Amino acid sequence: MSLNRREFLGRSAALTTASLLPYAAYAADTIKLGSVLDTSGIFDAYGKPMDQAMRLALKQINDTGGLLDRQVELMAYDTQSDMALYSQYAQQLTRQDQVDVVHGGILSASREAIRQTMRKSNTLYFYNVQYEGGVCDRNIFVTGVTPAQQVAVLVPYAMKKSGPKVHILAADYNYGQITARWIKKFVEDNGGEVVGTDFFPLDVSDFGSTVTKIQQTAPDLVVAPLVGGAHLSFFRQWAAAGMKDRIPLASTTMGVGNEHKVLTLEEGNGIMVAYNYSQELDTEANKVFKDQWQAEYGDTTSIHELAVSTYQGILLWAEGVRQAGSVEHDAVVEALETGISIDGPAGMVTLDPQTHHATLDVHIMEVENQGMTVIETLPQIAPVDTQAVCNLQENPDDNQQYEIQI
Structure with a gap:
């Protein structure tokens, strides 16, 4: 594939990789994970920590042998809080970069700007953000609260x-x-x-x-x-x-x-x-996660809900690949639909086969001294709003965001 000078400069400016893996690792057959996030612009307070979380998760995966004896290569684009760039970079990831999975999107509008591109190209998509519920699409997995x-x-x-x-x-x-x-x-x-x-x-x-x-x-x-x-x-x-x-x-x-x-x-x-998450959660899993973040980035001040949801989304996808024994789209989807669970910094995260959303612990909290003090924890709450309108086991070809009748 040849690139003209403008295309080369544009791609070079936008694209970053998770780490400088040895040349041999890139020369070998890597698994490609794509990212589209606002790491600059007015939504960068959300996007930068999400990007950090993604890189931390991938570093941990690669440092322990990768997936299926292959390293995971990150192809990350900064959408600069510009909705038009979501569509542009989604097409770049699916057509030219030919990634195996995409994690990304922050606002609901950004998710909908790229979701159909992922579906048409048969590229698995994870949306790791809390949102209003109702998306019913077998190609997408959602790890945030509804x-x-x-x-x-x-x-x-x-x-x-x-x-x-x-x-x-x-x-x-x-x-x-x-x-x-x-x-x-x-x-x-x-x-x-x-x-x-x-x-x-x-x-x-x-x-x-x-x-x-x-x-x-x-x-x-x-x-x-x-x-x-x-x-x-x-x-x-x-x-x-x-x-x-x-x-x-x-x-x-x-x-x-x-x-x-x-x-x-x-x-x-x-x-x-x-x-689903607070830095003040008093659990061993959260302590380990914060220590790992501290070691990688020097402090833990940037960790937030969407960062942890992203980290947990990467772990869920990785577990799906391990159980499938493949990165082939349908094999990974079928593995994830078995109800895979992981123990993350925010507690157990279990994928609901019916909706492809996550069952999560939810913590009622109050802001105190620039932290979030946990008042009460409600374990393993299912996404019952989306369950009311979406059943991908019965209707696997469904493809819409339902406006749930309230």
């Missing part, structure tokens, strides 16, 4: 601490819109009432009028599935207005990208969250 695993436990806890009247603030794209409906469902299921719902584009950073509006609706609780650096301004402006000590906050996103670590104690303390 609303039935997260919102269903967070809302009752937060309402019990605060009261029945809830105001919702959400990012204005499909994750925020659908999650807001799930919040409303679980508020009403628990005897509460939603007194206001507001949506915000991802670039909005001025929430002054929103704070005033919430003062007028006078809720007992604000639940905020806000996303990205601009939306972080809400939490600062809420505290600056003296509201944090008057009306409690809960969020389905705060802390997933370590946002709680850039807020002051006055801004962050007391915010209620529920995730």
Whole structure:
């Protein structure tokens, strides 16, 4: 294959490898793992630690002999928080690079920008991010929490601490819109009432009028599935207005990208969250993982929920390859569909054959001193929202994201 100068420079600028393996290792038959993540741009706080987690997992795999006596070669593209680049690099990975698997995507829009490309090329795809649920596609495996695993436990806890009247603030794209409906469902299921719902584009950073509006609706609780650096301004402006000590906050996103670590104690303390992972988890598996991260990167400050979900996604895929004895697409899918489990930093992760989503431990937590203190652990919660609409064992050719009726 020949490349012109522009193509060569473009690929060289975008593509990085996991480690400088000896020439002989690359000359041999490697297994190719592709990555498309925002490691620069406005979503790099999510993407950079995910990239670090991927590289750590692959280093550990390669240092212990690789998979099937072959080294795993990482072909990673930085999508620069530009949705158009997701499509471009997905095609690059599947057509030119001919990778065996792709791990990547952060926003739901980025997942949908590349999912059909992966399916058409028969390239196995892992999406290692919490999202709104409903994707039903035999070619994809999802390792992040869905609303039935997260919102269903967070809302009752937060309402019990605060009261029945809830105001919702959400990012204005499909994750925020659908999650807001799930919040409303679980508020009403628990005897509460939603007194206001507001949506915000991802670039909005001025929430002054929103704070005033919430003062007028006078809720007992604000639940905020806000996303990205601009939306972080809400939490600062809420505290600056003296509201944090008057009306409690809960969020389905705060802390997933370590946002709680850039807020002051006055801004962050007391915010209620529920995730699969916290650095404060007091388990041997988490201690070992953090020690490994520390040895590789010098400190553990960058570890967050999406990084750990990525790390666990790599381990699940690797176990599927081992059990299949092959990287051939259908063989790996069939191995994963046996209900493979791994013990990760966040606990046991088990793939659900019906939906290709993960059954996970979920921890109710509160932000405290820029950490997330675990209040209660709910073990092995299944993705029952997606199970309600997706059954890949009965309908293996299904290929859509269902809008789950709430």
